Amino acid sequence: MKKIFFLPALAIIGFLFFQGITKPEPKTEFISHEIAPDMPPQVKAIVEQKCYGCHNAESKNEKGKKKLDWDAFEASKRAKQIAAKGKILEVLENGDMPPAKFLENKPEGKLTEEEVATLMAWSKSKKN
Numbered sequence: 001m002k003k004i005f006f007l008p009a010l011a012i013i014g015f016l017f018f019q020g021i022t023k024p025e026p027k028t029e030f031i032s033h034e035i036a037p038d039m040p041p042q043v044k045a046i047v048e049q050k051c052y053g054c055h056n057a058e059s060k061n062e063k064g065k066k067k068l069d070w071d072a073f074e075a076s077k078r079a080k081q082i083a084a085k086g087k088i089l090e091v092l093e094n095g096d097m098p099p100a101k102f103l104e105n106k107p108e109g110k111l112t113e114e115e116v117a118t119l120m121a122w123s124k125s126k127k128n
């Protein structure tokens with residue numbers, strides 16, 4: 001009789017153990033993804049590190065996601081991309097992104113001057 005209970009218990013323990021070892025790592029702020037394959041690699045690297053965390057399709061930052069979703073960027077129509085680049089240039093010129101409030105807790109998220117220049121040149125260019 002005891003054996004009947006033993007097996008399901010073993011199965012449950014096994015399942016829990018399996019779950020424990022396969023549980024995905026908690027999502028970090030700036031997770032790297034395959035975004036916009038046609039974007040210049042140096043631009044992509046900056047975006048992935050400093051912008052993508054808030055501006056992606058699964059972002060919990062609803063406001064940020066609504067304003068700019070990098071996952072949708074490349075698939076979107078030319079006119080939409082140009083409009084997005086215009087907005088990006090604007091926030092860069094004003095030093096608005098990443099948001100100052102966010103940088104208070106995460107100063108390493110700040111764009112360096114070089115990164116600003118790279119992103120600006122890209123957002124002004126006609127090419128993706």
Ligand code: HEC
Pocket residue numbers: 047050051052053054055061063064065067068084087088089091097098099102109111
């Ligand atoms: C900590 C989260 C966060 C990070 C990091 C971040 N943003 Fe944002 N972004 C937001 C939020 C929130 C908004 C919406 C602001 C609002 O509506 O007031 C926004 C808005 C924007 C907008 C739209 C502005 C407008 O007025 O339409 C652009 C463009 C933008 N971000 C670009 C960037 C770029 C480029 C980077 C990387 C250098 C970046 N963001 C990094 C949170 C973030």
